[in-house]
Amino acid sequence: QVTLKESGPGILQPSQTLSLTCSFSGFSLSTYGMCVGWIRQSSGKGLEWLANIWWNDDKYYNPSLKNRLTISKDTSNNQAFLKITNMDTADTATYYCARSTYDGTYYPGDWWGQGVMVTVSS
Amino acid sequence: DIRMTQSPASLSASLGETVNIECLASEDIYSDLAWYQQKPGKSPQLLIYNANSLQNGVPSRFSGSGSGTQYSLKINSLQSEDVATYFCQQYNNYPLTFGSGTKLEIK
Numbered sequence: 514q515v516t517l518k519e520s521g522p523g524i525l526q527p528s529q530t531l532s533l534t535c536s537f538s539g540f541s542l543s544t545y546g547m548c549v550g551w552i553r554q555s556s557g558k559g560l561e562w563l564a565n566i567w568w569n570d571d572k573y574y575n576p577s578l579k580n581r582l583t584i585s586k587d588t589s590n591n592q593a594f595l596k597i598t599n600m601d602t603a604d605t606a607t608y609y610c611a612r613s614t615y616d617g618t619y620y621p622g623d624w625w626g627q628g629v630m631v632t633v634s635s
Numbered sequence: 636d637i638r639m640t641q642s643p644a645s646l647s648a649s650l651g652e653t654v655n656i657e658c659l660a661s662e663d664i665y666s667d668l669a670w671y672q673q674k675p676g677k678s679p680q681l682l683i684y685n686a687n688s689l690q691n692g693v694p695s696r697f698s699g700s701g702s703g704t705q706y707s708l709k710i711n712s713l714q715s716e717d718v719a720t721y722f723c724q725q726y727n728n729y730p731l732t733f734g735s736g737t738k739l740e741i742k
């Protein structure tokens with residue numbers, strides 16, 4: 514059974530750096546074809562993809578966030594991380610991590626975490 | 636970036652009806668298209684990948700079709716548990732992009 518769970522600070526102030534952790538089980542990010550990504554959703558709004566990290570440490574970022582993003586992983590502890598610098602009130606959202614897999618066929622977002630709400634407020 | 640234009644934004648249909656949701660990509664995405672269902676207060680769940688492949692465990696009343704730039708999600712015999720917002724996503728090119736969503740309600 515695959516599970517993912519996000520954790521984060523809940524509330525932070527403008528200009529601070531957001532650090533999110535995705536703790537997962539049921540798969541390993543050192544296994545060929547595995548990927549963990551981050552997606553966010555503002556209240557009542559749509560989904561915005563942020564970043565992906567693959568088993569081979571390939572990383573992809575959404576350029577709309579202009580170099581504010583850093584994604585990383587700790588395969589020993591089954592965790593993936595996302596840092597977002599210079600947070601703004603516009604970054605207030607629910608942040609999800611999700612697994613994708615590739616075995617010749619790409620399975621995007623086949624498992625998602627429950628999401629963590631992050632509020633940016635002074 | 637590939638723009639995904641989803642329609643309609645909202646939809647109201649009766650139980651047992653068939654509904655269709657459309658997604659138009661700004662360029663050819665070669666069937667690299669997924670559909671997700673998001674129930675209120677829950678995370679998105681993958682329904683369809685590769686435009687027409689049903690994810691394990693998803694009821695067969697859901698189906699996807701399309702190619703090139705035009706794709707659709709069809710729900711046959713609408714059930715009360717299908718009340719949700721549906722999103723399309725292209726994964727042909729980074730950055731991955733989503734449609735704006737279709738909110739489905741029961742009439």
